[in-house]
Amino acid sequence: MKRLAILGSTGSIGRNVLRVVEQFPDEFSVVALTAGRNIDLLGEQLKRFSPQVAVVLDDKLARRLRQQFVPGDHVEILYGADGYEAAATFGSADLVVSAMVGSAGLLPTLAAIEHGKAIGLANKESLVMAGEVLTRTARDKGVAIIPIDSEHSAIFQCLAGHRRQDLKQILLTASGGPFLDKPTEGLDDISPEVALRHPTWDMGPKVTIDSATLMNKGLEVIEARWLFDVALERIQVVIHPESIIHSMVVYQDSSVIAQLALPDMRIPIAYALSYPERLDLGLSPPDFFELGALTFREPDLERFPCLALAIEACRAGKTYPAVLNAANEVAVHAFLDRRIGFGHIAGTIQETMAKHEPVSNPRLPDILSADAWARRTAEETV
Ligand SMILES: NC(=O)c1ccc[n+]([C@@H]2O[C@H](COP(=O)([O-])OP(=O)(O)OC[C@H]3O[C@@H](n4cnc5c(N)ncnc54)[C@H](OP(=O)(O)O)[C@@H]3O)[C@@H](O)[C@H]2O)c1
Numbered sequence: 001m002k003r004l005a006i007l008g009s010t011g012s013i014g015r016n017v018l019r020v021v022e023q024f025p026d027e028f029s030v031v032a033l034t035a036g037r038n039i040d041l042l043g044e045q046l047k048r049f050s051p052q053v054a055v056v057l058d059d060k061l062a063r064r065l066r067q068q069f070v071p072g073d074h075v076e077i078l079y080g081a082d083g084y085e086a087a088a089t090f091g092s093a094d095l096v097v098s099a100m101v102g103s104a105g106l107l108p109t110l111a112a113i114e115h116g117k118a119i120g121l122a123n124k125e126s127l128v129m130a131g132e133v134l135t136r137t138a139r140d141k142g143v144a145i146i147p148i149d150s151e152h153s154a155i156f157q158c159l160a161g162h163r164r165q166d167l168k169q170i171l172l173t174a175s176g177g178p179f180l181d182k183p184t185e186g187l188d189d190i191s192p193e194v195a196l197r198h199p200t201w202d203m204g205p206k207v208t209i210d211s212a213t214l215m216n217k218g219l220e221v222i223e224a225r226w227l228f229d230v231a232l233e234r235i236q237v238v239i240h241p242e243s244i245i246h247s248m249v250v251y252q253d254s255s256v257i258a259q260l261a262l263p264d265m266r267i268p269i270a271y272a273l274s275y276p277e278r279l280d281l282g283l284s285p286p287d288f289f290e291l292g293a294l295t296f297r298e299p300d301l302e303r304f305p306c307l308a309l310a311i312e313a314c315r316a317g318k319t320y321p322a323v324l325n326a327a328n329e330v331a332v333h334a335f336l337d338r339r340i341g342f343g344h345i346a347g348t349i350q351e352t353m354a355k356h357e358p359v360s361n362p363r364l365p366d367i368l369s370a371d372a373w374a375r376r377t378a379e380e381t382v
Contacts, residue, residue, distance in 0.1 A: 001028065001029055002029075002094045002273065003028075003030075003031045003092050003094045003095075004028055004030050004093065004094070004097060005030075005053075005087050005093035005095075006018070006030060006032070006099065007034045007084065007087060007099055007108050007123075008035070008097075008100035008101065008105070008123070009034060009045055010036070010038040010041045010042055010045070012202065012265075013204075013265065014097070016266050016269050017097050017099065017120075017269050017273070018030075018045060018049065019266060020273060021049065022048075023279075028273060030049040030050070030051045031053070031090055031092050032051050033045055033046065033049065033087075034054070034087045034100070035055070035056055036057050037056070039056055039064055042054060042056065042065065043065060043068045046069070050074075052076060052090070053075065053076050053077075053090055054087075055078045055079060055084050055086070055087045056077070056083070057079065059079050059080070062079040084100075084104075084107070084108040088108035088115075089111050089114075089115040094118065095118045095119070095120055096109075096118070096119055097119075097120040097148070099148070101204055101206050101207070102125050102206060102329050103325060103329065103371055105123030105125060106125070106126040106129055106367075110126070110134060110137065113137045113138050113141060113145075119145045120148050120269070120272035121145050121147055121148055121272075122149060124219050124220060125219065125329075127222065127223045128219050128223060128324070128325045130322070130362075131223075131225065131226030132226070133362075133363070133364055133367065134226070135227070146271075146275050147223075147268070148272045149223065149268070150263070150267070150268045151172055151220055151246050151247040152247070153246065153267075154173075154245075154247035154258070155170055155247045157271070158247065159228065162249075166253075167230070167234070167250075168252050169236060170228065170230060170235045171236050171247060171248040171249070171250060172237050172238065173237075173239075173245050173246060173247050174217040174237055174239050174240065174299065175198075175200050175211070175240065175241055175242075175243045176214075176240075176297070177199070177212040177213075177216075178199055179195075179212055180239065180241060184303055187342055187343050188341045190342040195212045196208050198212070200243040200263045201243065201263055205336060206332055209335060210306075210332065212342075213306040213307075213345055214304035215309075215310060215349075217299070218307045218309065218314075219325070219328075221235050221310060221311060222310060222314045222321050232311070232314050237299045238299075239296065239297040240295065240296050241295060242294050244261070244263075244291065244294055245258045245259070245260050246258075246260070246261065246268075247259065262285070264283060306328070306345065309324060309346060309350055309353065316358070318359055318362060319358045319367060320353060320358055322367045322374065323353055323370050325374075326371045327348060327353065327374050327375075327381075328349050329375070330378035330379055331345040331346075331349055331378060332345065334348070344382075348381045351378075352374050352377045352378045355377055356370070356377075
């Protein structure tokens with residue numbers, strides 16, 4: 001029985017993790033759950049999964065959540081940064097699922113690694129902000145970071161059983177999002193409702209907007225760079241609208257190994273939870289006769305400037321990726337709040353990056369201050 005601490009259990013990934021747990025009650029138990037503000041759903045999850053610790057954003061939410069429980073319910077309800085750290089480092093947890101959205105995931109994920117916990121990583125933003133710090137700490141502590149992002153799970157699977165020195169290139173696939181073929185002139189007028197409709201994946205709002213701008217793919221390039229310790233030059237984004245091939249690895253002999261599955265996050269989630277075993281989720285493989293064809297295109301960096309900005313930030317290194325990530329979070333929220341148009345997301349990030357004075361070989365405090373500076377600057381730009 002593997003004991004799980006799930007950070008972000010009320011989100012799209014968190015709920016899918018709990019679906020897998022529910023399907024395999026003899027394989028997994030839950031010792032800690034964390035949410036942000038959705039205490040109604042968290043309350044239901046606490047009753048269903050009986051963890052020992054639950055965490056919410058602030059004191060007021062914690063008090064409201066406690067009112068739902070009678071003395072004798074053995075769940076400790078904590079809040080804020082200390083609470084998230086307590087959940088991430090909870091003594092009996094064997095695996096910490098890092099599935100909060102955004103920069104909020106960084107400190108709990110780092111704390112879990114420092115405590116030697118194996119990580120199932122969905123929160124790509126933490127690797128974008130502090131890839132070097134997180135991967136070095138994981139190496140020092142002998143901690144495995146197992147990707148949950150479907151593309152990185154695919155790469156992880158394509159690398160298994162092969163010699164790392166034989167790797168030539170990573171082909172990171174992207175659906176292209178809902179605006180792959182929309183005329184560029186119309187992009188400025190897109191409403192949040194339209195941008196939130198993703199053609200192949202059902203995800204939380206931030207990652208859905210990131211998928212529409214292709215910033216998600218840019219963040220994933222940086223995630224892959226750190227997770228698999230490969231140079232940026234070896235990572236190529238490939239647009240693949242059907243989302244059946246989740247990524248590929250090219251080897252020295254020009255063989256290409258790919259991982260294919262229908263787009264269902266339970267597949268990479270279950271693999272991360274049960275690695276190296278595979279669970280029978282009761283899902284079907286792709287029906288190739290029905291699919292007929294799989295298609296591929298080169299990404300258009302002019303149409304999707306966010307992808308170009310992320311590649312630039314990855315190449316520039318230093319504190320640029322943290323600034324890119326923070327400015328993107330501010331711009332996405334501003335778009336969802338209708339304060340800026342869809343087409344201004346990239347401009348906000350670009351202006352913020354242009355004003356940044358980077359720090360070389362950043363340590364955690366440098367990263368956190370670059371993040372705070374970028375949020376203020378991007379907010380002013382908005
Ligand atoms: N969804 C996918 O299919 C998918 C695929 C690959 C990777 N990812 C990555 O997985 C992560 C989660 O994505 P998601 O789609 O599951 O997001 P989501 O549905 O928006 O859920 C986010 C989770 O984080 C919590 N949260 C939000 N702000 C927080 C804060 N300041 N402090 C603590 N907790 C906070 C939310 O709590 P409340 O809702 O209770 O406020 C919720 O539990 C992201 O990094 C995303 O890029 C997602």
